[in-house]
Amino acid sequence: MIDKFQQLPRAQKEILDAWEWYEDQQPGLGDRFKKELHKKIQYILGNPLHYPVKKKYREALMDVFPYLIVFKIDKYKDQILILSVFHTSRHPKKKT
Numbered sequence: 646m647i648d649k650f651q652q653l654p655r656a657q658k659e660i661l662d663a664w665e666w667y668e669d670q671q672p673g674l675g676d677r678f679k680k681e682l683h684k685k686i687q688y689i690l691g692n693p694l695h696y697p698v699k700k701k702y703r704e705a706l707m708d709v710f711p712y713l714i715v716f717k718i719d720k721y722k723d724q725i726l727i728l729s730v731f732h733t734s735r736h737p738k739k740k741t
Contacts, residue, residue: 650725
C-alpha cells in the first residue's frame with residue numbers, strides 16, 4: 646500500500662478545468678467530481694497493482710465520471726505520480 650501521491654501540473658490543470666466545467670453545468674457537480682476523483686485516488690493508493698500497465702503507464706477509470714486517471718508508481722519515492730486526468734472522449738494519443 647502506498648500512502649501518498651503527487652499530481653503533475655498538467656493533471657492539476659485538467660482537474661481544475663473539469664471542476665469548472667461541471668460547476669458551470671450544475672452548481673455542486675464540480676465538487677462531486679472532485680469527491681469521486683479523491684475516492685478513486687484513495688483506491689489506487691491501496692491497490693496500485695490492480696491496474697494493468699498500458700504502454701508505460703497505468704490507467705484507472707473513474708466510477709461515475711468519464712475520466713481516466715493516468716498514473717505510474719514511483720517506487721523510489723513510494724508514491725503514485727498522477728500524470729493526467731483524461732476525459733475519455735478525447736483522442737487517446739493526448740493522454741500523456
